[in-house]
Amino acid sequence: MTRALSAFLVLFGLIAPALAAPQNKDGDSAEAIDLLTQASKAVRRETYRGIIVYLRQGDVDTLKVVHRYYDHEEQERLISMSGQVREVIRKGDKVTSILPDHELVLVSEHPPKSMLGGMSHFSPKRLKANYQVVDLGTARTAGRDCRVIAIRPRDKFRYGYKMLIDSKTQLPLKLNLLHHGKRLEQMMFTDIAFPDHIPDSEFVPSYDVHGFRIVRHQAVHVSESASDKREEQWHATNLPPGFKLAEDGVRQLTSDASVRQMLFTDGVATVSAFIAPAGLRAPLKGATRMGAVHAYGDIVDDTQITVVGEVPAITARRIAQNLVQEKNTAKKAPAAND
Structure with missing residues (x-):
């Protein structure tokens, strides 16, 4: 609403x-x-x-x-x-x-x-x-x-x-x-x-x-314990032109499960990426749309990546396909330019 x-x-x-x-x-x-x-x-x-x-x-x-x-x-x-x-x-x-x-x-x-x-x-x-x-x-x-x-x-x-x-x-x-x-x-x-x-x-x-x-919904916050763990570091490569990472935070869901939210912006549009253990919700792989909101999901190993925003489908897909975990950087090459 x-x-x-x-x-x-x-x-x-x-x-x-x-x-x-x-x-x-x-x-x-x-x-x-x-x-x-x-x-x-x-x-x-x-x-x-x-x-x-x-x-x-x-x-x-x-x-x-x-x-x-x-x-x-x-x-x-x-x-x-x-x-x-x-x-x-x-x-x-x-x-x-x-x-x-x-x-x-x-x-x-x-x-x-x-x-x-x-x-x-x-x-x-x-x-x-x-x-x-x-x-x-x-x-x-x-x-x-x-x-x-x-x-x-x-x-x-x-x-x-x-x-x-x-x-x-x-x-x-x-x-x-x-x-x-x-x-x-x-x-x-x-x-x-x-x-x-x-x-x-x-x-x-x-x-x-x-x-x-x-x-009560917990606000997204930076978790120092998560940030200190190299294997939990994520970053984006080959973003759509003009988009940059604006925020990177972690919400604790349970005692042993958390979701990372990364916010990207070009100064007007904003796109959120959610990185969570696979299986917490129904899996999303590929593109979906509700009105002007496009979402793109990808499953990497045991992790669900979901990117959502009021942007064209090509933008959500490109961000989702270019989110990499630091320990897996060498295993997943950036997607080709759209």
Whole structure:
């Protein structure tokens, strides 16, 4: 449910500050880049409530969102209005997801420097090498005037984006995810208001969760004991152009089993690689897809490698086929260039 809004948070929260640079010879619009920078702040700092529609593979999800930045902390509440009954409440780094039909509460906490948390991984040079930023003029959505901005990929390894940014508040109101000019997914506000204040009562759960099962997800962290073991070291070779390793962490599943998560980014798109003992879940070998999300699985000896991201299939496959364990480096040659 949160993937729709996460698209805004990731795209504008991570790329826009890094894009803040003058116009260059490749035709990037300086005004568009500046607007993206303002949008990155608005998506966190604006107070608003509205209705969001998320379209993917012919399916339509509708949800109500309430958002504010209060006492130096972001707060948000999402309520499903179609499909499965769900409610998500976020306060700072803590996210609580309530699934009343299953009497289940999922709680996750991410420290400030968790996955996707550090701007140090993103650089204007890499962004400009892989994308072109273009100002496409004006349009209206949700009854409001907007600027239309495009982020166009320079090669086959990444998607493109087209967005409408509110002219008054700079909040992104519509986002299209594109591949070869074809829309893969769309997220948009169909109704939105910007009140001066939203009370605490609007961030309280609608459901009494007494007696619900509570599942807490452990944040990904770097395990020193795992990192010290040479045989557990993994690295990537021959990555798609522009992609670099941004994070490398380990989550302990049981006393004798852990999963390593590696995050790769080109400055806009992010791809996660999961490395775990084979047999923990149903095996995945080869490619699979859900909407714009592509996954590719490979089994190496007794290890399951799974790569997932909102990227073209060729990107997920190339990363998966070029993850090597240090002790096996000599046994597995890098895959040929795609």
